[in-house]
Amino acid sequence: MRQFVFLLIVWAMMVACSADSPSDVGTDFFNEGVLDYAFIDSSTVKLSTIKLEDLSTNGGTRLLLGSHADEKLGRLTMSNYFQVTPSSSSDVTLKYVDNISYEHLLLVLKYDKYYYYDTTQNITLRVHEVTQTMELDKNNQLFNDKTFTIDQNPLGTVTFQPLPHRIDSVVIKLSDALGQDLWNKATNDSEQLTNSTNFLRYLKGLAILPDTTTSTGIIGFTITPELRLYYYDKSVTPSKEKYIAFPASTSNIVYTNIHANRLGTKLTTLKKTDERLSASVTDEEAYIQAGAGLELRVDMPYLRDLKMNTNFYMTQAILDMYPIRKSYSDVEPLPSALSVYLADKKNNIYGQLSNKATLVLDKDLGRDTKYSLDVTAFVKSQMNLTEFNENALIFTIGTNYTVSADRVYMGNNGINYKTKLRIYFVTVNN
Structure with missing residues (x-):
């Protein structure tokens, strides 16, 4: 009153x-x-x-990567989990091709021009193999707190300064052990590379985790990360570098895991x-x-x-x-x-x-x-x-x-x- x-x-x-x-x-x-x-x-x-x-982040318009410690809101960490499969336009069977040799295995992330917080700080990303079958829930969703089991040994690591308005992508070199294994399957007509179902039994997925010991910007990437198996074709002069593409697509699981640590x-x-x-x-x-x-x-x-x-x-x-x-x-x-x-x-x-x-x-x-x-x-x-x-x-x-x-x-x-x-x-x- x-x-x-x-x-x-x-x-x-x-x-x-x-x-x-x-x-x-x-x-x-x-x-x-x-x-x-x-x-x-x-x-x-x-x-x-x-x-x-919890928010559903699969089917989103971008992937987010980075870890930032906000003064009032705590640490926000963005990680990615996604599947890649053979491209329908790529010939993944090189059994009858002569004069070719394995070069390297790369993961390519394309910027979508979004960023938040300071981009002058270097970001370190680690790529891991997912060891658990990735599935959507009964409503065909994945929420931002969902994670999958991964191999703790990284396939590759990169440290870089984000330049989303100067270059178009970030390239991460991956383990030659995985690259050679993929190469052997491609050149020996392995059934594991003949369709998406078989391929996902072989490589269930990939995870990209940011370093959480520093505070960096949060960077946006397109929802089409691509695994590329590079090789040299020596049947032409000069020899030519080519690659087999294993892209993520709308039919794959591609999503951002978001973790907010409010401690302190x-x-x-x-x-x-x-x-x-x-x-x-x-x-x-x-x-x-x-x-x-x-x-x-x-x-x-x-x-x-x-x-x-x-x-x-x-x-x-x-x-x-x-x-x-x-x-x-x-x-x-x-x-x-x-x-x-x-x-x-x-x-x-x-x-x-x-x-x-x-x-x-x-x-x-x-x-x-x-x-x-x-x-x-x-x-x-x-x-x-x-x-x-x-x-x-x-x-x-x-x-x-x-x-x-x-x-x-x-x-x-x-x-x-x-x-x-x-x-x-x-x-x-x-």
């Missing part, structure tokens, strides 16, 4: 300070009277962080999907983190209490949310927009807003960069509900959410940051 009385006092002060000159526009709708226009710059908005269930952060207590971690516990900040399943929840308590004033006609409601300054940069950019969902007390989604929260950049000083969203329809619906509820808005990154590392630190109610709900309204002076 005291909180509501305080709200009414603030409301009265804001009306006194922000009312425009009286106008008789629209008075036909209010019998006889003059309309005063004003707004409430409300502080009764509460931010919290929620955690989604204030997010360790956030375990279940129906929980929310108040920004008051996390330094007056709330978080969104793509790939790892963190989303932002915004509650607007006391909206129904506004109905107690009979001389109150809401015209518009705008929500402004402010990212923490210096938490974003050229290599940690803010998403241009956030998708918005309607959720109940337990974070169950029951609808989606057609409009998005749009990023408004303060390019001069960076102090007023914010996400702005018209929430008029949501506020009106909450004011009109007769029963008590804890409905809220859920904000998330709408593009490639399951296969990106984008994140946002959003300010709650602190000295420098205050999420604001501006409610514009009119009153009638008779």
